[in-house]
Amino acid sequence: MTVLSPLPNAKTPQSPRESDSRLILRLVPYVRRHPRLLLISMGLLIPLSIAGAIQPLIIGQAVSLLRQESTWGFLKTISIQEGIQFLSILLLITIIIRVICASCQGYLVQKIGQQITADIRKDLFTHVTSLGTSFFNRTPVGKLVTRLTSDVEALGDVFSSGAIGVLSDAIYILAIIITMFTLHGKLALMLLLMLIPVTGLIIYFQTEYRKANYQVREELSQLNSMLQENVSGINVVQLFRREHFNGELFRTINQRYRQAVDKTIFHDSAVSATLEWISLVAIAGVLWLGGIFILDDAITFGTLSAFILYSQRLFNPLRQFADKFTMFQAGFTAIERISELMNEPIDIPEPEAKITSFSTLREQNTTGEIRFENVWFGYKKDEYVLKDLDFTIHPGEKVALVGPTGAGKSSIIRLLSRLYDPTQGRILIDGVDIRDISKTELRQYVGVILQETFLFAGDVIRNITLGEDYCLERVQNAAKLTNVDAFIEELPQGYQTEVRERGTNLSGGQRQLLAFARVAIRNPRVLVLDEATSSLDVKTEALIQQALDNLLVNRTAIIIAHRLSTIRDVDRILVLKQGELIESGNHEELLKQNGLYSSLYKLQMMGYEE
Numbered sequence: 001m002t003v004l005s006p007l008p009n010a011k012t013p014q015s016p017r018e019s020d021s022r023l024i025l026r027l028v029p030y031v032r033r034h035p036r037l038l039l040i041s042m043g044l045l046i047p048l049s050i051a052g053a054i055q056p057l058i059i060g061q062a063v064s065l066l067r068q069e070s071t072w073g074f075l076k077t078i079s080i081q082e083g084i085q086f087l088s089i090l091l092l093i094t095i096i097i098r099v100i101c102a103s104c105q106g107y108l109v110q111k112i113g114q115q116i117t118a119d120i121r122k123d124l125f126t127h128v129t130s131l132g133t134s135f136f137n138r139t140p141v142g143k144l145v146t147r148l149t150s151d152v153e154a155l156g157d158v159f160s161s162g163a164i165g166v167l168s169d170a171i172y173i174l175a176i177i178i179t180m181f182t183l184h185g186k187l188a189l190m191l192l193l194m195l196i197p198v199t200g201l202i203i204y205f206q207t208e209y210r211k212a213n214y215q216v217r218e219e220l221s222q223l224n225s226m227l228q229e230n231v232s233g234i235n236v237v238q239l240f241r242r243e244h245f246n247g248e249l250f251r252t253i254n255q256r257y258r259q260a261v262d263k264t265i266f267h268d269s270a271v272s273a274t275l276e277w278i279s280l281v282a283i284a285g286v287l288w289l290g291g292i293f294i295l296d297d298a299i300t301f302g303t304l305s306a307f308i309l310y311s312q313r314l315f316n317p318l319r320q321f322a323d324k325f326t327m328f329q330a331g332f333t334a335i336e337r338i339s340e341l342m343n344e345p346i347d348i349p350e351p352e353a354k355i356t357s358f359s360t361l362r363e364q365n366t367t368g369e370i371r372f373e374n375v376w377f378g379y380k381k382d383e384y385v386l387k388d389l390d391f392t393i394h395p396g397e398k399v400a401l402v403g404p405t406g407a408g409k410s411s412i413i414r415l416l417s418r419l420y421d422p423t424q425g426r427i428l429i430d431g432v433d434i435r436d437i438s439k440t441e442l443r444q445y446v447g448v449i450l451q452e453t454f455l456f457a458g459d460v461i462r463n464i465t466l467g468e469d470y471c472l473e474r475v476q477n478a479a480k481l482t483n484v485d486a487f488i489e490e491l492p493q494g495y496q497t498e499v500r501e502r503g504t505n506l507s508g509g510q511r512q513l514l515a516f517a518r519v520a521i522r523n524p525r526v527l528v529l530d531e532a533t534s535s536l537d538v539k540t541e542a543l544i545q546q547a548l549d550n551l552l553v554n555r556t557a558i559i560i561a562h563r564l565s566t567i568r569d570v571d572r573i574l575v576l577k578q579g580e581l582i583e584s585g586n587h588e589e590l591l592k593q594n595g596l597y598s599s600l601y602k603l604q605m606m607g608y609e610e
């Protein structure tokens with residue numbers, strides 16, 4: 001269970017935006033994981049702020065001492081030289097305290113920020129990898145990558161330099177205000193009054209910044225999606241001379257991204273400029289009012305010097321405060337976008353209570369009965385691609401699914417492996433509804449070999465084990481069982497040969513061979529072959545076919561094949577048309593029926609004869 005999981009009534013992408021406080025609430029569990037570090041870094045804020053706030057006071061006392069004005073009582077009992085020496089040492093001590101506390105605090109805060117970022121990224125990755133195929137069908141990869149990387153990074157910045165920094169600035173401002181009021185009430189009040197319009201202006205610019213930043217993130221997602229799509233489909237882009245056209249599209253999105261960033265820069269700069277201007281006005285104000293008080297002998301030069309320093313220091317943390325607010329706004333945008341992803345429901349949920357009977361059946365070495373019970377299914381609501389399928393595949397039976405393109409053959413496999421759930425009806429394996437079986441167990445029980453095999457960057461062994469704990473011997477046995485060991489040994493470094501991302505250094509057929517070993521090592525009871533041998537040459541196909549015949553003994557098999565000659569010997573053929581099961585029987589029986597199968601078969605045979 002992830003922590004950033006949906007809150008009750010949490011926002012769906014269509015619902016209005018969540019309030020900032022609700023967004024912050026989502027982060028509390030992550031922050032709570034590091035109580036000790038958090039407490040130490042907050043504790044350090046107190047000496048840090050006090051040391052900073054008394055520095056102008058010490059300088060003011062030095063000026064007063066030199067001008068022989070009234071100073072702290074004990075300074076009057078020592079000589080001016082000793083007094084200056086004492087104040088200089090005191091100033092040095094405050095500087096040392098600030099340096100030590102600031103660096104320790106900075107380090108701790110960065111550390112907490114990085115840990116929180118890593119935790120969120122991990123939870124997000126776990127959640128995203130549990131989402132159903134339909135989510136990935138409608139979400140561009142680039143968009144996901146942006147959320148998992150730069151959005152999480154923006155959130156991390158909030159913790160590492162923003163969150164506690166804001167608290168530090170607030171404590172610092174408070175310490176300055178208290179010290180100012182103890183020194184001179186009227187001058188302090190004047191500076192305090194100046195804070196009110198500045199705060200209003202900052203809030204306005206920050207709100208605008210937030211809106212602009214959301215736009216920036218959206219444009220960045222688009223930019224990444226487009227980039228990712230072009231890199232993945234680079235062969236098509238180049239073969240069909242789409243470089244210029246795609247370049248123009250990219251230029252438009254890039255332009256929109258730049259314009260959105262410009263907007264954020266404008267609002268960010270506006271905040272800095274306002275603060276710069278107001279801090280100069282504050283110094284002028286202090287000089288003007290302080291000058292009048294000096295002429296009236298109401299304050300000393302020392303107090304005036306201290307106030308000039310205060311007017312600078314008061315706006316400095318405010319400027320940092322504003323900078324961090326900018327980061328906060330970016331962070332809020334990030335939480336909003338990350339929460340959107342976290343709120344994405346897992347449409348193929350794990351069963352609430354794991355059914356043990358399935359594991360027991362597995363231990364009893366059953367051969368796997370598959371039953372489709374009045375199954376209806378559509379990728380879109382009310383658009384069914386499978387209609388009222390009702391059939392049983394008996395233990396150990398070899399069944400082929402046949403039908404024209406788009407008839408629904410692969411959809412049946414997707415339902416059986418629970419990449420999707422049926423809209424109506426049930427699928428049972430050995431009498432157990434597959435929705436009551438854990439996905440891990442189900443996918444170990446049903447082994448699928450698809451037409452296209454996806455390989456990961458890493459060696460051949462890793463691509464067969466997929467990170468599971470199998471020894472080399474078992475990998476080799478699985479390869480031998482499927483007759484692919486000879487091919488693997490021919491590779492430059494045999495089993496240690498490095499495969500590039502998506503297996504680009506292997507041919508389509510070679511990639512396919514690894515898929516056979518990948519499934520064989522898992523020893524599934526039910527084997528599904530979706531056009532699995534279509535990319536192999538005739539000789540290799542015969543070799544694999546021979547291995548498959550051995551592998552399929554005592555296992556249930558579902559085979560999808562367009563070349564009907566390859567499935568002539570199966571026990572039963574199910575013929576589909578537009579999602580409906582229209583014929584069923586073995587090769588001879590179906591030929592006699594003179595239906596769709598018979599005409600498809602005759603057409604293919606004519607093709608071979610020609």
Ligand SMILES: Nc1ncnc2c1ncn2[C@@H]1O[C@H](COP(=O)(O)OP(=O)(O)OP(=O)(O)O)[C@@H](O)[C@H]1O
Nearest residue numbers: 137379380385403404405406407408409410411412
């Ligand atoms: N992800 C999807 N989203 C929406 N519709 C889909 C999706 N995948 C398949 N379809 C539609 O579902 C129908 C059945 O597709 P399916 O892939 O099961 O056919 P098939 O019989 O395996 O075809 P082929 O022999 O070409 O592989 C088709 O009309 C297809 O357009």
